[in-house]
Amino acid sequence: MTVLTHNEETSMIPRIAIAAGDPAGIGSEIVARLLAHEANRHAADILIVADRGELEEGMRICGERFDYKLADDPQAPVFTPGVPVLVDYRGWAELPFERAVSTANGGRYAMDTLRRAIEFTVAGVTDAVCFAPLNKHSLHLGGMGHPDETHWFAEMLQPNGPYGELNALDGLWTSRVTSHVPLKDVAGLLTEERIVGAIQLIHSTLTRVGVASPRIALCGLNPHAGDNGSFGREEIDVIGPAIEAARRQGLPVVGLFPSDTIFLKRDELDAIVTMYHDQGQIAMKLMGFSRGVTVHGGMPIPIATPAHGTAFDIHGKGEAGWGAIQAAFDVACRMARARRGAALAA
Structure with missing residues (x-):
């Protein structure tokens, strides 16, 4: 049996970048519900890429709060166990956001924050990306020239081999x-x-x-x-x-x-x-x-998201379930740990 040193055990804790998805939907609410659970905050070092007001709005909607800290240096955030780090970022999007409807502004916010989360992971700041649901019509209005986010990821990440959406359930x-x-x-x-x-x-x-x-x-x-x-x-x-x-x-x-x-x-x-x-x-x-999860397979970094959509119809009502984003977070952590283990073994 291999026994890990303290430093190796610490190095196996995954670092997950979380993007809150389309602001017209339930993304911020389910991210807040996910991170309000202490076990999740200790399962990984968490980097949230989102507008601070959106994160606060998500906590207000779901009626739960958790402590987080702002990144002193948005390019090189420092992690503290159990305390998510927020990179306060909205890209080219403008406030206020319209709710419960597809807009170019919402699509830009979703793309820009997700792109930043991917950049952190490519740079090695984080090990995997977990993002809340996107709306394809909003993405297209916001300037995405691909049929879906999978092809957009492929353009950014240049996978070496087959790639595509995978789904996981139980x-x-x-x-x-x-x-x-x-x-x-x-x-x-x-x-x-x-x-x-x-x-x-x-x-x-x-x-x-x-x-x-x-x-x-x-x-x-x-x-x-x-x-x-x-x-x-x-x-x-x-x-x-x-x-x-x-x-x-x-x-x-x-x-x-x-x-x-x-x-x-x-x-x-x-x-x-x-x-x-x-x-x-x-x-x-x-x-x-x-509980369903979508994994963007074949990419050089792990990327996971709930398999359901943005649920515009229940935005702001505090009714959104968080089971699927919990499952997506769990899959992202599992893939991130496997990635770290492979790196340690190399």
Whole structure:
């Protein structure tokens, strides 16, 4: 058994950068709820990147407070165990923020604060990023020229290999071959390379978080997985050959399974690879909407967020649940610790 020194134990405490998401939604409220719990404040050294007024507003809405300190040097914050550090920052956004509606100003704030959190992590100040929900319409109004934040991250971070959104819930992970594209385009976008890439992505992510031999299953595209070509040939012509290609690479993938039954096998699996967005998202959200996590897999730094949206309709009401951001924070800490452990072992 390896025994860590005191300094090594201290070095294993992760440092997490937290961005509060779209100010028109529930982001600041759920961040405040998360950090009001003492155990979370001691689970990691926490760097909040947000406008100070927004953080205070989140605490006011949820009716809970916690102590934090302002960063003396926003470029080089000093951490104190159990006391989050706030970098008071709103980028190019202007006050006041409109609430419960998509705006360019809110989109700019969400992008600018998240970009700063990513910069801290790339620079090694923090080990991982956990962010509250974004609104894609606000992001596009605010100037994001990508279909979603995953592609925006990829432009900033230049991942070396497959990347994409992964979802995690109670130990089950999903990846998808296509994501934010029209359903009519899905079949034409399925290729052996893309499918193998989605399998590689979820396999590498799971091994990074400590799952030594991930059990991965592949989902078909058509009803009954095509039923031997009766309802489409994608399973025969593309998906089946991709499974064989993945197995030749040593990836432990099973299948293929129809999409309407594959999630019944969830207790036997660590991961499911789906062909398009809703094929996995509907099942995952039904199984645990309040606990689901999205991980931006394949990036050189860990990035996690709740799988739910901004919930404009309940902004300011103090009704927002914080289960999903708790789960996202836990995943970010787990990935950050694995990253630190790998660095210590190198």
